Structures are given as C-alpha cells and as structure tokens.
Amino acid sequence: MMSPGAVAQTCDHRAANGEGEHRVGHYVPHTDDELSAMLAFCGLESLDDLYAHIPDAVRLVGGLDMVDGLAETDVMARLRAMAGRNSAAAEDLVSFAGFGAYDHELPTAVPALMMRSEFVTSYTPYQPELSQGVLQALFEYQTMVASLFGLEIANASLYDGASAAVEGLNLAAAATKRTTVWVSEGIHPNVREVIRTLTGPRLDVRIAPVLNGITAWPDDLEEPAALLVGYPNALGCLEDVPAAAQVAHDAGALLVAYADPVAAGVLRSVGSQGADVAVGEGQPFGTPLGLGGPYLGLFACRQASWVRRWLPGRLVGETVDNQDRRSYVLTLSTREQHIRRETASSNVCTNQTLIAVAAAIHLSWLGPDGLRELATRCVRGAHYARKQLFRIPGVEPSVSSRTLYEFPLRLERPVPDVLDRLAEEGYLGGVDLTPDYPDLGNTMLVAVTETRTRDQIDGFSAALEKALA
Amino acid sequence: MMSPGAVAQTCDHRAANGEGEHRVGHYVPHTDDELSAMLAFCGLESLDDLYAHIPDAVRLVGGLDMVDGLAETDVMARLRAMAGRNSAAAEDLVSFAGFGAYDHELPTAVPALMMRSEFVTSYTPYQPELSQGVLQALFEYQTMVASLFGLEIANASLYDGASAAVEGLNLAAAATKRTTVWVSEGIHPNVREVIRTLTGPRLDVRIAPVLNGITAWPDDLEEPAALLVGYPNALGCLEDVPAAAQVAHDAGALLVAYADPVAAGVLRSVGSQGADVAVGEGQPFGTPLGLGGPYLGLFACRQASWVRRWLPGRLVGETVDNQDRRSYVLTLSTREQHIRRETASSNVCTNQTLIAVAAAIHLSWLGPDGLRELATRCVRGAHYARKQLFRIPGVEPSVSSRTLYEFPLRLERPVPDVLDRLAEEGYLGGVDLTPDYPDLGNTMLVAVTETRTRDQIDGFSAALEKALA
Amino acid sequence: MSGRTPPETSAPEILRGPSGGRATSAPVAGDGTEPSIFELSVAGRRAWSFGATDVPEVDLTSAVGAEHLADAPPMLPEVSERDLVAHMTRLSSRNYSVDHGAYPLGSCTMKYNPKLCDTATTLPGFAAAHPAQPTDQIQGWMELLVGLEDFLCSVTGMHAATLQPAAGAAGELTGLLLMRAWHSARGRQRSKVLIPDSAHGTNPASVTLGGFDVVEVPSDARGLVDLDALRDLVDDDVAGLMLTNPNTLGLFERDIREIAAVLHDAGSLLYYDGANLNAILGVVRPGDMGFDIVHLNLHKTFAVPHGGGGPGAGPVAVSERLAPFLPGPRPEFDAQSGRFEWATPECSIGRVHGWHGNALALARSYAYILANGGDGLRRVADAAVLNARYLQERLRDVFDFPYDEPCMHEFVASAASLKSDCDVRAMDVAKRFIDEGFHPPTMYFPLIVDEALMVEPTETESPQTVEAMAVAFRRIVEEANDDGGAAARSAPRSTPVGRVDEVAAAKKLRLRWTPDDDPGNPTHSKE
Amino acid sequence: MSGRTPPETSAPEILRGPSGGRATSAPVAGDGTEPSIFELSVAGRRAWSFGATDVPEVDLTSAVGAEHLADAPPMLPEVSERDLVAHMTRLSSRNYSVDHGAYPLGSCTMKYNPKLCDTATTLPGFAAAHPAQPTDQIQGWMELLVGLEDFLCSVTGMHAATLQPAAGAAGELTGLLLMRAWHSARGRQRSKVLIPDSAHGTNPASVTLGGFDVVEVPSDARGLVDLDALRDLVDDDVAGLMLTNPNTLGLFERDIREIAAVLHDAGSLLYYDGANLNAILGVVRPGDMGFDIVHLNLHKTFAVPHGGGGPGAGPVAVSERLAPFLPGPRPEFDAQSGRFEWATPECSIGRVHGWHGNALALARSYAYILANGGDGLRRVADAAVLNARYLQERLRDVFDFPYDEPCMHEFVASAASLKSDCDVRAMDVAKRFIDEGFHPPTMYFPLIVDEALMVEPTETESPQTVEAMAVAFRRIVEEANDDGGAAARSAPRSTPVGRVDEVAAAKKLRLRWTPDDDPGNPTHSKE
C-alpha cells in the first residue's frame, strides 16, 4: 500500500494533541482519508452522522469530561510512580501474610509460556478448530485439578475461591432440591460474606461455629443441602473431613470442601475423605498476589447424576474431528446460560482460563514430587517459625488444634500496632484476625511459604519480640 | 507414558544434591533407568564407558572444580543481588551518557514481539521452509536499513558498529585491491581500536586528524582503499560527507560512512551524500544499553560490481517456492565462509538476527514520522541543554562545529571528579573524552535523548554547576 | 551399509511412546495431534527445583499427622522443563488469537489490546501486593482503584462504582442484588425482572440467581424493545429491566427515554448491560439515558485481553440513589488524613469478590483509559461503529438483514436465504470464513434471528481489514451459489483439526485424561 | 435480499489491498503468504507516540543546518501497532524453533535454553547499565564478568579469558591475532596455520583475516587428523593448528597429545575451536589436552539461545603464556581496593569489540553455569554423548557411516547409498525429516563426507525424542526403498511454503522491498 511519495506526507492527526507526541484515539488506525471514504460509501457526511438516529436528548454534549490521552511512555511513568507508592508484600517487605493469598515462587517458565499471545489474546474456545491449544490445555488442567482433590470431574475454572464456594453450594442446592446450607466459621470470612451476598436471595446460609479451630457441626441441621468445610480452614487448622462427610451424608447433604491445593501435596485428598465437591483458590499456582486478583476458582466433584445438569462453568471434553483425530471441544453446554438461560446451572460465562492454563503449567513443572516438596517446605518453615515465635513473651497459640503451614498467634498488643511496628522493620507480619474472630483475642495469622528462609524467620521473630516489648 | 503407580516412585536423583531441592544436571531429562537402557543398547556399562576411547592422560580426574549447581530460585537471587550492585544508567541515574550507546525509550510492543520463542530459539534460517518468519523479518529489516542510509543493499546484520566498520573497510580493500585505509579521528576511539586490532595484519590503518571536531583529510592519501568518516562523528559533530566523498572518489577509494541511524531521522542520508558504504550501530532500535551488548552492526552499500563477491554477512533474498508463492531464502552464500572458506568475503557466521528483528519492529513502530519526531526530540533536548550548560561558569564548548544531539563540554576540573560528584546527585553526567581526545582538555561528552525532560536537564545543569563550584 | 553386523534395531521398551520433542502437532511443521502432557510423563523426570534451605527438616508424619498424611501426592505429569515448554508452545501454536488477525466475534469486542497494558501489570509494586496489607502499604494501588472508579463513572455518567465483580455475569448478579436491596429498603419485594428476547444468556441466568423471575420483552419489527408490549408488562411487581444499548442486534434503542420513563414511573429500575459500551463511548452515557445500574465488561471495551476465556472484570456503576448499597469494602480518599482507606457503604449488599476484584485486570483498564483519554475513547466508538456500518453496507446484497435500523458497532446478518438456497448454514459460513484467514463471527446469537451471524469488526481493525472481510464474505456466498455449498460445508480445511464432533463429546463424556488414554496402554483405542 | 436497492458494491479504492488483520499466512489458519510490512503501510497511519514534553521547540533548519537537513525521513512502513503486532506474530508462527521441538542441527548444539536465563537478562540493574559508566557504578556487572571468566577457565582448563568476541568466528580471529602477537613477541613471523579438512568454514576464513595462509591437514581413514601428514606439514613457518575436538565428524581426536607435541615441538600453538565443547564438559579439558587458545560458543554450550542467527558470544580463553596478549580492557578484581577495575594486559592485541562483549548474552551463560555447577555440566556431556551414540546405533543399518570411531555428541551419516539406490540425496532426507515433526540435521557438512547428514540430538532431548528421531529416519529410508524416493524428493509438505527456489534467488537478486513489489502497483508481477 506504500507509495513512494507517501513518506513526505504528514499525518493528519499530527497536531491534534499538542506537539505531535500523541494522537487522539491512538489505537484507532484510520486516517482521515479513510474515514471520509468509508463515510461516503455509507452515504454519510461526518462521523457524527453515525449517531443521527440517537435522540438528541440523550446525546452527550461537549464530550467526556476526562483526562487527555497520554503517550505510552507517559502512561508507564504514571503507573510506575503509583506502583512505587506501594510497599508490596512480595517485593519490598518480607511477608508472613497468607489468609488465602500466598507468595510462592513462580518458576520463570510459567509466565514465559502463559504470556504467549495465543493464550492471552484469544477468546473462549467456541470455535474448536481454531482453539485446540486452549482446549487441550484446559483438558489437562481439568485432569490435574480432579487429581489434586481426588475427584473425578473438574471444570475449566471459576473466578476465585469465593465464587467457587458459591457455585458449590448452588450445585448442592440444585442437586438436593434443598435450600439450607451450613458454612463452617472456619471458612474465610470474605468467602462467607460472598456466599451470604450472592446466595442470600435463594439460600438460607447458617454458620457452624469453630471451637479451638475446628468446626462443631450442630446436631440438627434441618434438611441441609450442603456443609462447607475448609481443609485446612482459614485459621490454618486441619478439620476432620471424614467426620464432616459423615454428618453431611447422614443428613442427605453434600459435603463441599474448601481445600488448599498446595496442602494437597501432603494431605489426603478431600475426595478420598468423603467430599462430594471440592472448591478452592488456585492462586498459588501461576499467579502473583496482585492485590487479590485475578485468581482462580478451582472446582471438582465426583461423578454423579447431577453433573450433567448442574455442574457450573465451562467443561472441555475429548472427542474426534472429521478425520477421527483426537480433538477437544467445549461440552455439556446445555447446562449453560447461553442455552438454558434462566434455568441454567450458573451464570458464569467469562471465567479464568488464562490463570487455569498458568496453573496447569505450574503444576506440570512441579509434578507429584515437586508438589510434595513444595508443601513439605511450607510445613517445614511453619514448624520452625512456630518454634521461634512461641518462645516470645506475649505470644501464644490462639488454638491448640493441628495446623499445617499457617497458624494463628495471640498477641499481647493490638495487631494493627504490631503490624505497623513490624513494617518499620521490613516485615509484613501476617493478617489481623481480630475483627473476624474476636473470640480469639488479638490474633495474627502467620503463613510460612517455601520462599521464607531461616534467616527471615529468625529476623521476623526478633522483630516481633521487639514490637511487643 | 504415565503409569498409575508412577507417582509413588521416588526420583532417582532426589538426594543427589542435598535435600532434594535441586538435581545435578537439572536440564537433562534422563532418568537412571533410561540411561541404563540406552547404555545397554549401545553395549556399554556405564556413562564413563562413553569416553573409553579418550586417552587417560587427558581425562579429567575428580570432575570440574567449580560451584555446585543451584536451583532456579537461588540463581535468580544471586543475580538480583549482583544487579543490585550496579547503579544502572537508565534505571538508577538520570543519564546524559551516549558516545555510541543511548538510552532511548523502548516501546512495549518491541520486547513483546521479539521475545516470542520462535524468534529467540530458532537457528540461522538454513532451512527456508521452516524459517519464513525470520527470513521475511530480515528481508524487511534489510529494506529499512537500506532506506535509512539511502543505499540500495543492506545485509542481515553484523555484530556491532565496530565490526561493521571493520567489514566496511575489508570490503573496500577487496573491492579496490588496495590496503591503505584512512580512518577519521572523529570515529569512536573504541571503533578505531577494533579496526586496528582486527585489520592490523592486512591493512595499513592511518588516522586523519579532526580539527575543531571535523576531519581534516590529508592531501596525499597514498592509494587509499577507503576513507571512514562519522556522521555525526563520535564528538557529535556533523562532518562534511560530500567533501569526504569527493576526496575518496578522487583518490579511487570508497567512502565508508559510520552513520547514526537515529540522526537519519533528520539528516540527509549518507548514501545521498556520496557514501558508497554505510555502517553504524543499531543499538538505539530495540535493544537496551546492557553494558554494551549485544548490539547491532548496520551495514549497507550501493549496488556495485563488488557486491556479489565481497559483501559481508548474511543476505536474505526474495524468491518463490515450488508452488510459485513468494518466499524468502538466504542468498549469495557463495560469498560466505561455509562455501568459500579461506577466500570468503568475511568470517562472520552467527550474527545479530534477533536484534535485527527487534530493530525492524522498532522502526516499523516509528515509521517515517516517528523516526523524524524521535530525532527532532533529541535535537531539541540537546539544543536546550547546550543553552543551559554553557551558561555555567567553568563550562565551555570543546568545539565550535555544529553538533546534533551530543556535544563535548570543556570543564574546569578533571572529568572523573565531576562525574563522581554528579553521581552523588543522581546523574550520569556523560562520558569522559579526555583520555581519547587529550587536545580538547577536560572534555565531557553529553548526549540528550528524547527521554530527558526539561526538569532533568535543568537539574543536571544545576548539579553540574554545583560540581564545578 | 556399514560393514558391521547390523545392531539390534528394536529400541528398549522404555524409550518408546510419545516424545516431547516431536513437533508434528505444531502447524508450522505438521498436522498431527499433540499428545497429552500425561503421555509425555516419565516417572522420576522433573522440571522442578527449589532453593537450598537451612530451615530444619520436619518429620512429615508427626508434623501433618498420620490420619491427614497422603500416601502419595496427586497424579501429575512428570516432565522436563524442555518437554513442558515444547508441549505448551505447540499447544499455543494450535490456537488462533487477536494477535494473529481479525476476530469479529459479535458481542465480544475482540479488539487489539495494547502491549502497554500487559507491561503495566508486571510492575512489581502492583503485582506483588498482598490483598490484606494494611492500607498505608498500598496507597498506590488504592489511588489507582479510586481513579478507575472515577473514570468509569465519567464514561457511564454514573455516580459511584464497585470494582469487585470478576466478569460481566458477576456484575449482572451484583446489579440485581443492588436492585433487590434498593426495593427492600423501600419496603417492597418485587419478583420480576424484564429482559428483551434478544438478551445475552447471562442476563436471565443472573436474574434467577438474584432471586427474581424472568419476564421476556418481545422485540418489534425494528429489532428494538416493543414499547407497547413493555408497557403491558410493567407493573408494580417488576423490579427492573435489563437492557443493553446498543442491543445485541447492534441496534440503538431509540426509545430509551420512553422505556426509562415507563420503568421509573412504575418505581422500577433500569439496568444497563455494558457489554456493548464500546459503541457509545463519548457519544451517549447510560446515566444520561436513565439507567440506574451499569455493569461494564472491561475485557471487551477496556483492553483486558480475553485470555482464552478470562479473566476479565465486570465493575458496576450506579446512580446516586443506589450508591449506599454497593458492595464493600470500597477504596475511598479521606481528605482529612490525605490517605486512601477502605470503607463499606451503610446499606452494602456485602462483598461479591474474595478480595477487591481482579485488580491486575483493573490496572490494565486504567492504563488503557489513560492512554486514550476522553477524546480517544470517543474516537474508539466512532471507528468501531463506522467499521461495522461499512461492512454491513458491503454485505447488504449477499445476506439477509431482518432489521433495517442503522447498526452501531456490530450487526447481525442472517444466512437464512443461503440455507434455503444452498443448504449452507450460519455454522458453515463461519467455518468457511476461517479458511479466508479470519476468526468467525458469533453464530446463532441472538436467538431471535434465524441463522444469525453476528459481526463486530472493532475499531482496531484497519479499513483494509474490514474490506478484506467484506470480500471474504462475498466470496463465500458467491462460491456457495456456484457449488451448492459443498466447499462451505466441508470447511475449514486450513486448521490443525477439521470439524470437531461436538455431539460425540457430549454423548460419551471424557473430561479428563486417564491412564487408559495412554497410547502405550493396551486398553487404549486411539491412534 | 434486503428490500433496499443494492448499495454500491465496489469498495473505495483506498480501502483495497493487503490487510493487516487477515491471517491466512498463519499456519493455524491458512497456507497463504504474508504481505510485506510495506504493503500494509498507509500514509499517515502510525503506531508511535512520544511523551508530552516541555523542552522548548527548535527550528530544525537552523538547529541542523539546511545543508544537512533531509527533505523527508527515510522510507519506513506506516502501520498501526495492531497491524505491526499481527504481522510479526504471524511471521513468528511461520518459523520453527527449539521451543517447538527437536532441532538436531549438527555442530550447532540447538538444545533447550532454560527460561531462567531469559529472565536473568531483564533485570534492570543489568539491562540498563551504560558501557561507559565509571567502574564504581557497575561493580555488580564486573563481578559477573570476572566470575564468568573464572568459570570458563575452569571448564576449559585455561588460565585467563576475554569475553569480548561477539561470536565464535570473532573468537577465532581473536585467537589467531593472539597467535600472531605471541610469535611476534618472540621475534618471529610465521605465515601458515594448519586446519583439518573437516574444519568449519569460519576457521579458514578467520585464518585469512588473521593474515595467515591456510594449510589443510587431511583426515585419515578413522576420520581423525592424519598424524603422519601432520608431521610432514609442520615446519617453522607454522604459527599453529586449529582443531575442534571432538572434531566436526563428532569424533574425538585420540592422538591429541601427539598432535600437541608435534606442534609444540615446532614452536607452534594449538587452537581449540570450542563449538563442540558440549561433548566434553567435565570429561576432558582443552588445557589438559595441550591447547593454548580456546574459543567457546556460548550460544551452543552455554544457554544463549540462537535468536534466529544470533546474537551469540565467543569468549577466548588462553594458557598463562598467552594471557599478556589478551584484548583489553579486562575486568579485574583489585584486592587492595576491594573493587573491580578495568585493566589492559601489557602486550594486549587491543580491543576486538566496541565495548565489553555481548554482555547480556554473557549474563545468560553465567546463570546457566550457576544452575548447573561442575557436576551438572558433566551430566550435560554424558547425556549429549549418550543421545548421539544411541541414535547412531539405531541408524547403523540404514545409513552409511564412513568412519568407525565411537561418536561423541554428534555423528555424521552419509546418504550416499540412498542417493545411488533411490536418487534420494541428503537434502531430500532433511526435507522429509521436517514432515516427521523435526528440524533437519545439518546437511553437506563437513565437506569430506559425501551426502553428509550431521546429527546432534543434544542432551535436553529425552530418550523418547531420540528414539522418535530414530524411527523417523528409519521410516524415511524404508519409504524411499519402497517408493523410489518420490516422497522424499517432494518433501516437505507440511510447511508454510514448499521447497524454495534458491537458485532463482541468487540469479535475480531481490534484497529489499521496493514499491514495485506492491501488489497494488501496476508494475508488480507477483500474485
């Protein structure tokens, strides 16, 4: 399309936004000549004519009252400055914060692969012939998630742990045709709140209290659809899943386990302990802390009659193409909103595919031994940290139940003060549980991942001692 | 290949390097069972048997006396610590250093595209059917480089500006069958030294002095093969290229111009001013400062009888495939070392393809107007900086010739002292020219790219004033 | 050929089977299928490594407890980093994407998302922040969130926003819960929500989840909401109407003021499905049209790439009267302290996300809006609409267009005539379009158009690309008229696999790999 | 089909022509060719933007000078970022790479390079350092460089190294200049350098550039240096011998001690071409074999990916007596000051690089060596040799093997019998190998083997991949025996283009795009 004289021509928009540095609507390729030609073809005279049929009464006059557009380099400069106003947990501080979001090491191969534009810039694989890559990656992801939880079926991702929990309870309600669900107080308070918000109009959400970190299921469950238990729970404690399964099944309910996928490297799978549905937060695999999102909702369940009708989310199935070659395709879409509309099993459409692909890559990088090693290292660090921290005067365990790699500490001082003092020493001390679990007193939840060294744990315990002195 | 029991097996190398964190020869996939099977197939008993035919006298006993291998995360930690021990010009300091290496803004699209593994992890495109991507990108690069310099032919890259200059002189020597080359003193001292080192055994390298920043070509050039002139030269000065061409051509020599490709956004092309060969440093397009490499040797020349025989480096040509589709292929390989061996035009084999691809991307992102804007902004910044800096007592121009976006300052104090003081204020002040151009006195070369803001220039001039006070 | 006795030629058993270094599945080199990563697995092989550690060891049995400790870790593949990289790279090469070419999927706004926005999210100050950090450690993040809320309010003409919803559907449900809360606060329980028959499937599904009943509003001959029918349907049990404008036919609901009046007069609310916002940026604002609640698909309009199916982000903006009900906690600037703090609105419906929304996706949109500014966004709309209008004009004589309104950023063509004339369905046109070098348009949506093809070129495609799509569509129709549709029905021919058997997939469900699938396994049946 | 009068169907002229959004050239979606980026160019379109600036404007004519100022900038394409990204993404999709699969190019060591090493080079503290910064600002860099020199000396058994050479050939020339300088310092001018007839082409080319004459040393029946011939050739005009060991046949020069003695006795030097070092890491060191000068291809052995043709890095390590001649400046640790400084050796031959070598490539190798350690490198050699040995054994009965020595990390097979039997040349085997999902081996090198196929599996390929290559080669030979070579001669069939006409390319040179090439241009002849 280049003509020899072209180079001498000036760009029409050159002066539009000051000294030529940046053009209005920078990512719109059209030149003025092209706009004119297209308008003429459509029988229009100006861009404004495109909207001639829109009533004047609703037309915006004077344009959007917003910033002027910036050049790429200026956008980056602004964002760099903003990013610099954070003391990020995994960058500027030594972090012992967990509570559902963990700073694990991300192998360099994971971003290198997941950021390939074929994964990043494609849509949901509605056209399987052009989407075998994403489809197969999701099929492998489903296999891994099912395996992590010891269950038969996994979907191709939900938004995050909280929304996965909601979907798990919705599924149970639909499968059992009941409306009462029991949620352990050991489930993360944010997750409990999301459950309350999103199921409120339809389900009766009851909270089962935790005693010393372990759920005490009430005797009368009143025709429950489901029990939701954490493993480990939000306090870091290892619940008795088989017992919960027994209670649930005796009451004709499903047991939904909110399970930590890293812990799955050492723990018996929730499926093997009786959970019918497993949900969880997939963030540890392949995605950074990122202030809480995008994360990854893990969802698996056992093979059951309710699967075909009520399983939420996208599902990839194996099939063949017209030449009998192994192929993959989105399947069971008859459950979904675009077919079943108001009677769909869930409203989820856009989900977390890219994060699921990252998780599949990270889990393949780990393999069974690596996952076990990862979990073991977290346990090891926590074990050592517990020893060091509980020596400090004014620090004691908030619970005596068994924890894995995260545990609550009761402190002599209010946690926010302690966190401030720790930050001055370069530590993000943990998460303040006091508002959510007031019965536990001034409680700080400490998580230890494989990224924490012995020196850091020692330094942290010294800093905590100082903060409490 | 997975068998159900596989997961329970322990990895053979698990304990090889301490606590299971890292395995010796981590990137070698072979398990011990596989090694055994392969050895057995080859009739060998141990890995050591692979080397049975190597005389014991030369065999290494006891293995390499080196570090133990580290896990990925530990390697990254070490490198991060090392990187932290640099105060990098374009990161930690406000830089006015140039002298052949410039911190221009890199559009985010450039690394995103050049780092695609198809470009990064492929070999030289010897098999055109599998390499159309790299070949076409190089063909487009050749077109752009030829255009930048106003010449007809460009090759597919050389190592860096210095080696391109060497190749230019070698070509001239071969084409003219002469051995004397005249190199302007205005050519970067490192480039001059590389020329002396690499052509020393074959060519007689003479230096033509610069007076007030401009080359004074001697009257008697003694049958020269080539004249090499900078445009702008290493002092930032705009040489008289047509005059140099006249001198060269009158003496039967080729004019080789060492031309700045950014300056080409505003300057008349060296080709149009009479250069037969243009060489230059392509670093400004698509590659970071990186302590000086990998950079990119630009090379272009006019269409001439010596091209087919003596042009150095790889060349991509357009052709067709067996179905008459437009295709690209490495061509004129009969010039090259793998065919012509000791009579080859050059010994270059591995070159800088990836950087050339990055340059083609960056140049396409710029286009003609963007390149002009880039160059204009550099000129603008330098203009303003000159005004500010020459106001400072104790600072004066080292030359009065016209400069473009880089210029030498004569200072009242030794430059190293000044640079130290400037660094304390957060500036990389420029480059000390005193050792290479002692006649100019305490001279610091200052470059201003489009990345420098007015505030930074003002701050720099204040800091310089303070440093000299 | 060598003088030696020929060596054993059959390979040792353990070396056989799928190999991670064979690339026939990469379309640059072949047309084979890619083995499952589980088939590339070999016991004991590994990619993982962990740093040296001097944390004392633990005894797992005592640390975890025998009753909790697994006998073996989960089944995961055991591969080298090399095989993992090759497998995933080959998989990626079997996938089309916006970065390959045009992707005119109607309703999805698959435009080019600037690389700048990718880079922004990798800044460690953003990426490494923990969601539960004390606020004074994340002031930069909070500033960004508040800034984005402001931007979105400006663009939509609304008063306040929540950034929590993780996608459009999550935004819808949030909006419906806001509706419910608002009515409740007024002491009324309304049970119905109206939705046009052309609405996206998430709308009715969300209505159900919000605890309402769906009532469908028919479209009229113009393809717009049938105003009379609407008037008949609105009563004091109607909580609200969900609408997207332009609607899913790509048509602007001209009667929007009247529609709003009908609803508002009945004390009902107007909900705006912002999936189609790209069409009206800077032209008309939902707030000015009378909408009370708006959700936005940042992964359509605001440069969050679709990631093969997500993640996206679905903020919800509301008018002043609904602001007290928004989910919390919300980031707020406290003028007194000069700092940002979290605050939960007085009548908040509660959290709708585990943390603060898909924050890194939000950062992309923030960068995108900064890059465009108000005028730039308007230009986005102009080009998006003009591209669609032009393309539709170019196709007027080859497809059916059941509605005669001027289209906005997308249009819906019908292949009904083509089907009756040459037995070529919308699906066949779509598949044949692949062989023309483009991703197909959306098929069979909205449901009210027979053999629907929903085409959204987006503003980032050049006029030449739009014209090339026109030529491609015309060629397909012409060819079908010539060959009776044979070529279209057997398309695509240029893809790694041919038409995929979706029916078989649903009939015999295979939702994960099992060892039986291993070609090395005797029970395995596939090639 | 719509009731309207059909609109004008021919598109406006300026909208026609190649389009940036059409992806038929991406193999996932088609088999077309990719337009030149110049053909996607439209006057006035742009991807560029620059930040706002308050630097005062300049008048270009006065600032630059009328005699210097160009009338117009150079011809470059004018494209949107979207079209640029799509074009380059599609180009990438038309290229095979190690990350797709095996790449057994003999002599090139195309192994998997860990992603770790890519990441290392992006650390701003490395990437943003200016090469002329004062030393106290770049202590971390200098520490890395010194550390890498030490590593390379340990691996090669040499005394000191320069990291300046940008590639193997640059290292060769550096080595030859060192040879020259060393002889000069002893007051002698020697004119000849010996090279085996199997040597890589860069060797003789470098010898010429170093100002020496090449004398070829014949190989004997073993494929090794003919010791007797060597003895005859060595005289006091011989500056040295260049050798790679294992040599380019993949064979270890067992007589290396004798060879070294012959040369050293004549006062000549021994140069080691390190392109094949991968085979002997931790097994035998050039220094211990008697070599005086060694160059290393970091882009073969030490994880610098090849980048489609470079950049690489070609450090040169030398024995103690040659150290004073190394290029300068070199990074050195000054124990006194506890700091790193630049220092130039007393008899330095001078710089061979504009700055300090391909520093970011050097950082990759440093990371790679750290990751492996001494034992890890040895394991690299073991697996590299075993893979090659195994593969050769698997092919013994299907190809000719002119030499009977045990191979090291690569082997050279001959397709001579295949050629005479079925008219299938090495080239045909190579092309047919592509359709098996692999990059072909090196063809027609070394020159002393007829119809040579030089195969280097590398250590990062799994045993299954090596076996799959064996099966593929066997299938090709079998097939050729069956079909008389027809399939092989018409291969490849699975690539974006078929066999490319190299002769036509060289005959009618088209080395850049010109406006005549534009399909929209009437003078253009191609489709």
Ligand SMILES: Cc1ncc(COP(=O)(O)O)c(C=O)c1O
């Ligand atoms: C019109 C319309 N509404 C709602 C949605 C749902 O948005 P999401 O996929 O983000 O949940 C979509 C997107 O698919 C849409 O096109």
Ligand SMILES: Cc1ncc(COP(=O)(O)O)c(C=O)c1O
């Ligand atoms: C044996 C041998 N020597 C020398 C070289 C030249 O190295 P480079 O390509 O880095 O210049 C090569 C690589 O091609 C080689 O294989």
